[in-house]
Amino acid sequence: IFPWFNPGEPILWWTPNPRSVLFIDQLKIKRSLRKTIKKLLKSGELSITLDTDFEKVMRACAEVPRNGQDGTWISEEMLTAYLALHSAGHAHSVEVRFQGELVGGLYGVAIGKMFFGESMFSKKSDTSKIALVALALQLNEWGFSIIDTQVETAHLNSLGAENIPREIFESIVSNLTQQSFTPKKWELNPEWPNWIDTHLQQSSTLHS
Incomplete structure (x- = not known):
């Protein structure tokens, strides 16, 4: 389940059926996006980090306008709760900076080997x-x-997310959350851009 509600409403918890998920081996990386990433990384204008500014990422998620949404469920109460999860090593963030300015990112919760965006x-x-x-x-x-992406959107689908029945999702969660994963610190391996080509080659082989 995950929280999703409007300002002034009681906290509502959701478990949609079907559930949107991203199987990592199905991740779609358009070649234009790959070129953009490599170009900006090479120029030094782009940097990507993990867990360097969790609160700022959460606040940005709350403040950035979204089509069809009025307000945000990310209240100060929710912020405090997730900051506690982050301090305990359960909640994590990704920061994307362009010329030093935070311009994109995401956050979520990891339990075992399951990441809930x-x-x-x-x-x-x-x-x-x-x-x-x-x-x-x-x-x-x-x-x-796998990454739990919660609810289907065109944005997520363009990256390879798909819908699966809730009972299958719950079975996956039950299995993966029991698997041990205790990294000392969440850090992005500097070799990650090279994995893009490896992933594309593997995807091409799988779909050929």
């Missing part, structure tokens, strides 16, 4: 996609296989 934001084109790609490739390196 909570929210993402983008102040510059493609930066939330870059955040998800970097996270997915790093999680794959750590032995994760």
Whole structure:
């Protein structure tokens, strides 16, 4: 379940059926996005990190305007709760910076080898996609296989997310949350951009 409600409402918890998920081996990285990532990284204008500014990422997710949404469920009460989860090592963030400014990112909760995405934001084109790609490739390196993306959107589908029945999702969660994963610190491996090509080659082989 995950929280999702409007300002002034009681906290509402959701468990949609079907459930949107991203199987990491199905991650779609358009070649144009790959070129953008590599170009900006090479120029030094782009940097991606994990867990360096969790609170700022959450606040950005709350403040960035979204089509069809009025207000945000990320209240100060929720912020405090997730900051506690972050301090305990359960909640994590991805930060995308352009020329030193935070322009995109996401946050979520990891239990065992299951990552539950909570929210993402983008102040510059493609930066939330870059955040998800970097996270997915790093999680794959750590032995994760799936990211909970909660509810279907065209944005997530463009990256390979798909809907699965709730009972299948619950079975996956039951299995993966029991698997041990205790990294000392969440850090993005500097080799992650090279994994993009490896992933594309593997995807091409799988779909050929």
